[in-house]
Amino acid sequence: MSVENKIIAIIAEQVFLEPGEVPPTATLEELGVDSMALVECIFAIEEQFEVQVPFNANQPNASGFDISSVKSIVAAVEVLILEQKQ
């Protein structure tokens, strides 16, 4: 499974949707991901890809880890995988 498909599966599970119902262009807000679901998504991403995601719930936009859409999360995780799995 690609990084994108794995992340879509993680997010879909949090908001009780089928992976097919989560378009890569969707924002987390559109999908109904609240602050607690977001923290759970990030935990699942860290576990799945064995990376550390720099994320502080008090400053969701300050870490450089772009959570604005599914696509941006995929891109950010791909960078983390490259950086942290060498």
Added chain:
Amino acid sequence: MNRVVITGQGTINALGKNVAETLTAMSNSTCGIGPLDFPNVDRLSVQIGGQIQKYKAQDWFGRQELSLYDPFTQYAVIAANEAISQSGLDFSDELSLNTGVVLGTAGGGLVTQDQNYRSVYEDGKNRVHPFVVPRLMNNAAASHVSMIHGLRGPSFTVASACASSNHGMGQAYHMIRSGMAKVMVTGGSEAMLCFGGMKAWEGLRVMSKDGCRPFCATRNGMVQGEGAAVFVFEEYEHAKARGANILAEMIGFAMTSDASDIVMPSRTGAANTIRLALKDANVTPEDVGYINAHGTATAANDKTECAAIRDALGVAADKVMVSSTKAMHGHIIGGTGGVELLAVIAAVKDNMIAPTINHVKTDPECNLDVVPNVARQKRVKVAISNAFAFGGMNAVLAIKAI
């Protein structure tokens, strides 16, 4: 209904090992937060906290006591000894039956749990010390305080996360008010600064890596602390008759539940609790000169709390001084309301308004007088202390000078 006064106070926390040291530190804007020091701290992503500096348990307790006292009990006993000694009370047979102990804690003997899980899981040991259970139980601190001082009245432990101390002190207040007890030893303690305690908090991603800045536009999360504060609450006529040195009068208490979210604060819930506490105390918003805020320095709490204070106080919110002393001692979780009550008493008794330190930039969503960076000397008639816990459980205390 009986009137309730405070005739003793004691503490140990990152700012000091007694009340005098703590209040001096608060009035000097001292920050007790620094690098954490305990095993495996290098495996934590957040490595700062308000740890009690140069604390050696064996300086305070003997070997037999230490086999039974988790750090949360040690801190409670140290604080209770100071408070009871200051009160000058002698617990003769009759008073002993009329004096109880209600303490708050969230984690109880967490250090004991952490050490013993490590021992059986990581080190593979198949045997633990025989006193693990009496050390870790949440009521151990209250029990030991009752045993040391021979207090045989109503005693128990309250656990409501960050509001545990305020809830506990609220119960103690009600017991004296209703005539159930003459004297209550009350407050709270917490010792969560260990690997497991911090690791659990890390999961929520609400902690700051670089400092506690309540109400500041640059705030980025809470910072943990540890310690205890314990008070002697006494029925007013009893205190007066023996010529006790009265520090302040407890005049109101309110508690409510948001019934909405397990971690997010509620503006309505907080505002209602403040209103109910003022009503219980029979005072107006204009009477309130100082609020010791919950002020955790998370994005969510501080703006919600400021809005709630405006809702509850109306135009009087423009005049009230609001500070969060957590910037100095850290968030002591179940013990925090206790340590914060020291600042509230200092406000009405000595007119010392403890500051909110680390304030660098005003947040328009926290547009109250947050007493930035420097303590103030100002006369205050009534002061309140807010605690709004995870789980949506709110507890606000009101006191006045006497």
